[in-house]
Amino acid sequence: MARNLIDSKIVDQLIAEAKVAMTKAYVPYSGYTVGAALLAKEGTIITGCNIENAAYSPTCCAERVAFFKAVSSGIKEFTAIAVCGGKGGVIADAFPPCGVCRQVMQEFCDPEKFVIIVIKPDTYDEFLLKELLPYGFDNSHMC
Ligand code: THU
Numbered sequence: 388m389a390r391n392l393i394d395s396k397i398v399d400q401l402i403a404e405a406k407v408a409m410t411k412a413y414v415p416y417s418g419y420t421v422g423a424a425l426l427a428k429e430g431t432i433i434t435g436c437n438i439e440n441a442a443y444s445p446t447c448c449a450e451r452v453a454f455f456k457a458v459s460s461g462i463k464e465f466t467a468i469a470v471c472g473g474k475g476g477v478i479a480d481a482f483p484p485c486g487v488c489r490q491v492m493q494e495f496c497d498p499e500k501f502v503i504i505v506i507k508p509d510t511y512d513e514f515l516l517k518e519l520l521p522y523g524f525d526n527s528h529m530c
Contacts, residue, residue, distance in 0.1 A: 390513045392502045393467050398513075401426060401469035402506055406478075408434035408449065409471055415439060421449035421472035421482060425457055428464040433457040437472075450488035454495065465496050471506035481505045481512060489520040498523055 389395065401424040409422025414437060421437040435453030439446045447455075450470060457465070472482030483505045484492070492501060498517035505512045517523070 388512055389510070392513045392515065397426065397467070398469070398504055398511065400424075401432065401467060401504060402471070402511060404432050404434050405469040405471050405506060408436045408453075409476065409478075410436075412436040412449070412476075413438045416441070416443065416446075419472055419474055419482075420476045421470065423449040423453040424469045425450075425453040425465055426467045427457060427462045428466055429462070431457075431462060433460075433462065448485055448488050450484050451491050454488075454491050458495065463495055465492075465501060467502040467504060468492070469504035469506060469511070478506060478508050481507050484519070486520075489516070490523070492516050493520055493523040493525050 404424035405422040409420045412420035414420055416439045423435045425433045433453050433456050435449045435456060437449045470484055471478050473479050496516055501516040503514045503519055
């Protein structure tokens with residue numbers, strides 16, 4: 388459901404970029420293509436796709452590819468991410484971020500403010516990070 392947590396024009400742009408990123412997925416094992424578009428605080432959009440591996444566990448989700456691209460290029464503050472996925476490149480339903488990706492979001496984003504846009508075939512759902520990762524672990528717990 389659209390809750391207007393961020394501007395709908397920006398949401399449309401993120402959704403469009405996530406769909407393009409989805410086409411770049413490297414998925415010879417699962418066949419599930421995933422795309423993510425991450426919005427930095429300063430306005431840049433960084434995309435990612437899932438990248439699988441014959442050894443399976445080195446596989447990296449689209450969301451983390453986007454975060455790692457951004458952080459490794461010097462961007463560490465983020466506003467929102469849009470995510471879509473599906474078998475054979477078809478968005479048949481929501482493809483929400485896995486727990487590992489939510490934990491990476493927790494490292495770099497404000498759980499009270501960071502918006503996760505889960506793309507569905509004809510619509511999308513919006514969540515705050517704190518809703519998808521309640522009582523998340525972060526550096527404030529390391530003392
Ligand atoms: N995948 C993502 O890219 N993001 C997620 O948050 C969930 C799962 C990918 C990993 C794997 O390549 C495929 O989807 C099937 O699990």
